[in-house]
Amino acid sequence: RFATGGADSKVRIWAVEPLLSQQSIETSGAGEAGNSSTLGPLLLASLSDHCGGVNIVRWSHGGRWLASGSDDCGVLVWTIQAAGGGRSGRSSVFGEVDVNVENWSRAHILRGHSMDVCDLTWAPDDSMLASCSIDNSVLVWNLASAKGVVLAPEHKLDGHSSWVKGVAWDPMGNYLASASDDRSLILWRTSDWQGQKRGQ
Numbered sequence: 189r190f191a192t193g194g195a196d197s198k199v200r201i202w203a204v205e206p207l208l209s210q211q212s213i214e215t216s217g218a219g220e221a222g223n224s225s226t227l228g229p230l231l232l233a234s235l236s237d238h239c240g241g242v243n244i245v246r247w248s249h250g251g252r253w254l255a256s257g258s259d260d261c262g263v264l265v266w267t268i269q270a271a272g273g274g275r276s277g278r279s280s281v282f283g284e285v286d287v288n289v290e291n292w293s294r295a296h297i298l299r300g301h302s303m304d305v306c307d308l309t310w311a312p313d314d315s316m317l318a319s320c321s322i323d324n325s326v327l328v329w330n331l332a333s334a335k336g337v338v339l340a341p342e343h344k345l346d347g348h349s350s351w352v353k354g355v356a357w358d359p360m361g362n363y364l365a366s367a368s369d370d371r372s373l374i375l376w377r378t379s380d381w382q383g384q385k386r387g388q
Contacts, residue, residue, distance in 0.1 A: 193244065198235060201233040235264075249313075257306070296338075299338060320354065325344055353369060
């Protein structure tokens with residue numbers, strides 16, 4: 189699977205195999221004999237719970253979770269359900285309703301940013317998620333101990349003087365890096381969330 193987000197406020201989950209199979213057919217020159225309709229569905233699910241453009245989608249390392257960040261200031265964490273697909277909850281602009289092959293639902297709603305969410309990153313063990321925003325902040329969410337659907341951030345990291353463009357965890361989980369429009373990079377130590385600023 190791969191996921192995309194767009195200005196239409198939707199997160200879409202796609203199957204990779206039909207694309208790879210079609211490329212193989214085109215490379216081999218099989219032509220119409222490899223009609224993509226025989227390869228299974230390409231669009232697996234269309235998720236329409238955001239009310240603003242979706243700027244970023246990130247799979248957890250284990251593939252269990254999908255996080256999405258939006259212009260609506262929110263972060264949603266999605267998970268697939270065992271039951272089959274169905275219709276999505278919102279009609280498109282032309283009155284059509286997307287039919288989902290897979291059944292994805294919101295596991296968590298993460299509220300804390302006051303402006304557009306720009307980037308997301310999962311901790312190496314998927315226990316935590318970090319988000320950054322035009323509101324100049326980095327928020328860290330603890331999903332390992334999450335109770336309930338709506339979550340508040342466990343840590344708010346303030347150190348940038350302009351909007352934060354990107355966040356990334358180091359492979360060992362000891363540091364979280366954030367890069368900002370203020371032309372600085374901050375390395376946050378995850379043991380105590382103290383930051384060391386570079387650049388500017």
